[in-house]
Amino acid sequence: xxxxxxxxxxxxxxxxxxxxxxxxxxxxxxxxxxxxxxxxxxxxxxxxxxxxxxxxxxxxxxxxxxxxxxxxxxxxxxxxxxxxxxxxxxxxxxxxxxxxxxxxxxxxxxxxxxxxxxxxxxxxxxxxxxxxxxxxxxxxxxxxxxxxxxxxxxxxxxxxxxxxxxxxxxxxxxxxxxxxxxxxxxxxxxxxxxxxxxxxxxxxxxxxxxxxxxxxxxxxxxxxxxxxxxxxxxxxxxxxxxxxxxxxxxxxxxxxxxxxxxxxxxxxxxxxxxxxxxxxxxxxxxxxxxxxxxxxxxxxxxxxxxxxxxxxxxxxxxxxxxxxxxxxxxxxxxxxxxxxxxxxxxxxxxxxxxxxxxxxxxxxxxxxxxxxxxxxxxxxxxxxxxxxxxxxxxxxxxxxxxxxxxxxxxxxxx
Amino acid sequence: xxxxxxxxxxxxxxxxxxxxxxxxxxxxxxxxxxxxxxxxxxxxxxxxxxxxxxxxxxxxxxxxxxxxxxxxxxxxxxxxxxxxxxxxxxxxxxxxxxxxxxxxxxxxxxxxxxxxxxxxxxxxxxxxxxxxxxxxxxxxxxxxxxxxxxxxxxxxxxxxxxxxxxxxxxxxxxxxxxxxxxxxxxxxxxxxxxxxxxxxxxxxxxxxxxxxxxxxxxxxxxxxxxxxxxxxxxxxxxxxxxxxxxxxxxxxxxxxxxxxxxxxxxxxxxxxxxxxxxxxxxxxxxxxxxxxxxxxxxxxxxxxxxxxxxxxxxxxxxxxxxxxxxxxxxxxxxxxxxxxxxxxxxxxxxxxxxxxxxxxxxxxxxxxxxxxxxxxxxxxxxxxxxxxxxxxxxxxxxxxxxxxxxxxxxxxxxxxxxxxxxxxxxxxxxxxxxxxxxxxxxxxxxxxxxxxxxxxxxxxxxxxxxxxxxxxxxxxxxxxxxxxxxxxxxxxxxxxxxxxxxxx
Numbered sequence: 001x002x003x004x005x006x007x008x009x010x011x012x013x014x015x016x017x018x019x020x021x022x023x024x025x026x027x028x029x030x031x032x033x034x035x036x037x038x039x040x041x042x043x044x045x046x047x048x049x050x051x052x053x054x055x056x057x058x059x060x061x062x063x064x065x066x067x068x069x070x071x072x073x074x075x076x077x078x079x080x081x082x083x084x085x086x087x088x089x090x091x092x093x094x095x096x097x098x099x100x101x102x103x104x105x106x107x108x109x110x111x112x113x114x115x116x117x118x119x120x121x122x123x124x125x126x127x128x129x130x131x132x133x134x135x136x137x138x139x140x141x142x143x144x145x146x147x148x149x150x151x152x153x154x155x156x157x158x159x160x161x162x163x164x165x166x167x168x169x170x171x172x173x174x175x176x177x178x179x180x181x182x183x184x185x186x187x188x189x190x191x192x193x194x195x196x197x198x199x200x201x202x203x204x205x206x207x208x209x210x211x212x213x214x215x216x217x218x219x220x221x222x223x224x225x226x227x228x229x230x231x232x233x234x235x236x237x238x239x240x241x242x243x244x245x246x247x248x249x250x251x252x253x254x255x256x257x258x259x260x261x262x263x264x265x266x267x268x269x270x271x272x273x274x275x276x277x278x279x280x281x282x283x284x285x286x287x288x289x290x291x292x293x294x295x296x297x298x299x300x301x302x303x304x305x306x307x308x309x310x311x312x313x314x315x316x317x318x319x320x321x322x323x324x325x326x327x328x329x330x331x332x333x334x335x336x337x338x339x340x341x342x343x344x345x346x347x348x349x350x351x352x353x354x355x356x357x358x359x360x361x362x363x364x365x366x367x368x369x370x371x372x373x374x375x376x377x378x379x380x381x382x383x384x385x386x387x388x389x390x391x392x393x394x395x396x397x398x399x400x401x402x403x404x405x406x407x408x409x410x411x412x413x414x
Numbered sequence: 415x416x417x418x419x420x421x422x423x424x425x426x427x428x429x430x431x432x433x434x435x436x437x438x439x440x441x442x443x444x445x446x447x448x449x450x451x452x453x454x455x456x457x458x459x460x461x462x463x464x465x466x467x468x469x470x471x472x473x474x475x476x477x478x479x480x481x482x483x484x485x486x487x488x489x490x491x492x493x494x495x496x497x498x499x500x501x502x503x504x505x506x507x508x509x510x511x512x513x514x515x516x517x518x519x520x521x522x523x524x525x526x527x528x529x530x531x532x533x534x535x536x537x538x539x540x541x542x543x544x545x546x547x548x549x550x551x552x553x554x555x556x557x558x559x560x561x562x563x564x565x566x567x568x569x570x571x572x573x574x575x576x577x578x579x580x581x582x583x584x585x586x587x588x589x590x591x592x593x594x595x596x597x598x599x600x601x602x603x604x605x606x607x608x609x610x611x612x613x614x615x616x617x618x619x620x621x622x623x624x625x626x627x628x629x630x631x632x633x634x635x636x637x638x639x640x641x642x643x644x645x646x647x648x649x650x651x652x653x654x655x656x657x658x659x660x661x662x663x664x665x666x667x668x669x670x671x672x673x674x675x676x677x678x679x680x681x682x683x684x685x686x687x688x689x690x691x692x693x694x695x696x697x698x699x700x701x702x703x704x705x706x707x708x709x710x711x712x713x714x715x716x717x718x719x720x721x722x723x724x725x726x727x728x729x730x731x732x733x734x735x736x737x738x739x740x741x742x743x744x745x746x747x748x749x750x751x752x753x754x755x756x757x758x759x760x761x762x763x764x765x766x767x768x769x770x771x772x773x774x775x776x777x778x779x780x781x782x783x784x785x786x787x788x789x790x791x792x793x794x795x796x797x798x799x800x801x802x803x804x805x806x807x808x809x810x811x812x813x814x815x816x817x818x819x820x821x822x823x824x825x826x827x828x829x830x831x832x833x834x835x836x837x838x839x840x841x842x843x844x845x846x847x848x849x850x851x852x853x854x855x856x857x858x859x860x861x862x863x864x865x866x867x868x869x870x871x872x873x874x875x876x877x878x879x880x881x882x883x884x885x886x887x888x889x890x891x892x893x894x895x896x897x898x899x900x901x902x903x904x905x906x907x908x909x910x911x912x913x914x915x916x917x918x
């Protein structure tokens with residue numbers, strides 16, 4: 001049903017051809033290490049990815065009517081077509097690297113998910129999603145920070161929350177003490193391999209007299225530095241023949257895998273990836289979005305493969321600030337929209353399904369006559385994952401002002 | 415390195431700090447105890463300049479704070495030949511858009527054409543690979559001196575050199591502010607050869623004039639037209655002028671309708687602000703007003719208005735109705751109207767106050783500055799003057815309260831150590847600390863508030879940089895710490911790494 005040759009070439013996942021995974025993954029269900037060692041990996045697709053071309057509603061004629069030049073063709077329409085997921089939805093063919101995980105029940109999608117706030121500003125929508133309080137601009141911290149900080153545990157690791165970005169993202173700002181590590185190899189001060197050297201000690205003592213917030217930041221920095229040094233010492237090879245595509249996103253996921261393998265106490269990791277703001281020349285099965293999706297999917301597939309059986313302890317979830325207009329615009333692209341599709345992959349996921357209530361694309365069901373309506377609040381997706389996987393109990397603290405209704409639970413993680 | 419060899423104690427650091435402050439009072443941030451006039455002079459230099467150089471604090475105190483502020487508010491009257499002369503080392507800075515096109519864009523286009531021909535002839539195999547790799551391969555076909563990366567390197571290095579050495583310090587601070595306000599990303603397609611002219615011909619000549627002139631110039635700049643896609647926005651089917659069909663038929667991939675990207679950011683980021691009182695409908699209507707504002711790419715890149723692609727229907731933006739049949743003038747009028755809007759005054763005032771005074775600026779000050787903006791029809795010199803001569807600006811409660819951006823941190827470090835830089839290595843360090851110049855992808859620009867810059871981990875990169883700078887390990891950058899006194903090399907590292915020096 002798909003072109004096997006291109007698949008082998010593009011994904012570098014020869015073993016997975018035909019939708020089969022190595023046995024290590026299939027043992028995952030029973031595996032799972034000691035409780036309390038779970039990791040959530042959150043990915044932000046900045047710029048608003050076009051969810052309608054990621055998980056394609058090929059069962060809707062209106063989708064094809066609205067997108068004369070950029071629709072992804074129905075499954076079976078030759079090489080360059082959507083890959084059927086459930087008879088109604090199909091995966092963009094560039095995302096084939098993720099297909100084996102979906103077919104083997106390790107990955108799921110949630111469609112028509114998003115933030116209820118109507119803003120189409122990238123900045124505001126990202127801000128609302130990361131703060132976890134749509135419509136409220138005064139929230140000081142990010143919801144992943146609150147999720148981690150609110151966990152009542154004994155000793156916690158200085159690397160419990162890590163962002164693979166040069167600066168701290170909104171989603172992890174707050175009292176969790178998240179550390180930003182843009183590059184694991186270069187994370188340190190002065191001479192490498194000498195985290196307890198004189199230079200470090202001098203600088204550390206310098207910050208003993210800093211004002212309290214800065215002093216705390218410095219202490220977290222130095223503790224993180226020592227732990228990263230030990231993780232580096234554990235070596236940096238990838239496992240199971242995983243091949244990450246070039247580029248910063250693959251590099252970020254590779255480093256997250258390394259931290260997980262080094263067992264540094266990582267509870268939440270964050271990475272972001274841009275290039276989704278496809279106002280012009282978005283393309284269908286080929287073109288800008290396709291190119292991005294190919295590298296993006298290859299990176300996530302490599303990450304999963306790299307972790308091997310340890311993927312049982314790791315749940316990866318993706319988000320993007322909003323979706324894009326149902327109708328293509330005048331430049332073979334799409335403008336800012338509303339609902340989107342999220343990917344959930346890894347440990348505990350009841351995969352092989354597209355979750356969420358599909359609102360339909362006929363005009364009476366569109367949001368403001370142009371966009372896919374939101375039927376699943378992104379907070380419900382995260383609430384379930386945080387509760388089931390990290391054991392976060394106080395969800396009111398994570399999402400203040402939002403009542404998590406157990407009846408709306410999707411049941412997407414075990 | 416002495417710093418690594420020595421046993422370190424708190425007392426030693428305290429002694430070293432005292433020694434260095436005695437030697438060079440202009441060195442430190444605002445945290446040390448010295449006379450009130452010193453503290454104010456340092457504050458002024460931290461905010462209107464990229465921090466003090468040795469001797470600057472004394473100079474400001476000697477000529478007086480007011481005189482210094484006035485001097486900086488009229489940069490045209492400050493001689494700055496030595497820095498101008500050093501910019502000769504960056505030849506791309508002086509090239510016209512057409513020259514930049516010939517030198518850096520044409521070779522890439524030709525390489526692409528050759529590659530297509532090879533593929534067509536079947537001489538090389540078509541491969542499925544990500545854009546990055548495909549582009550990298552294309553780049554390899556272009557001689558190094560013709561690669562656009564050189565433009566970026568020279569732009570970034572020149573910004574660093576000017577920030578470090580220009581005597582028109584406030585001018586450079588404001589260039590940083592406005593380039594961030596009107597952010598354009600080098601990485602977006604054609605912008606790689608359009609940014610040079612954007613900074614030189616659009617932004618720099620207008621930051622002391624009327625806001626509406628600056629705004630309109632950015633709206634007509636090929637750099638912005640390309641970055642936010644307006645160059646491709648054309649009338650929707652129901653509002654097309656008679657000639658439209660012909661043009662569209664001539665080019666099968668020609669745009670066929672609206673692109674609202676620029677219109678939205680024009681309202682949200684450049685003028686009214688996200689809470690400035692516009693609706694989704696205003697965004698679409700404004701996009702219609704700006705259809706046909708595009709780029710003439712025959713000879714490099716120039717602004718062009720294409721009447722044949724312009725929406726000819728009636729439009730209503732923020733309650734202002736525009737009669738059917740308008741041309742380029744309805745866009746110009748609307749942009750001037752937006753520039754003079756009270757929400758724009760508040761938005762610009764708030765951003766300037768946040769830059770110069772505090773992350774969370776006093777509302778009364780913002781209100782006064784906005785009033786001044788409106789009263790002077792958006793005179794930017796007068797608006798900035800209102801901010802920096804305010805009582806709030808001088809309030810010691812705000813001294814040293816702003817965290818430096820990586821650009822400010824790196825440049826202020828070189829200045830504090832009386833150093834010199836060719837800008838290149840330093841620009842790379844700034845990128846590593848999280849602020850690659852000219853390469854902020856989202857239209858929002860880099861954050862201004864302190865929280866955006868200082869966190870665990872980000873601090874590690876800064877401390878690592880401070881050691882590298884003090885130890886002279888940054889290529890093309892020299893600091894004079896070894897001239898100050900025995901042991902001052904260590905002292906330099908201590909000063910740059912100090913908590914106080916993270917702030918301005």
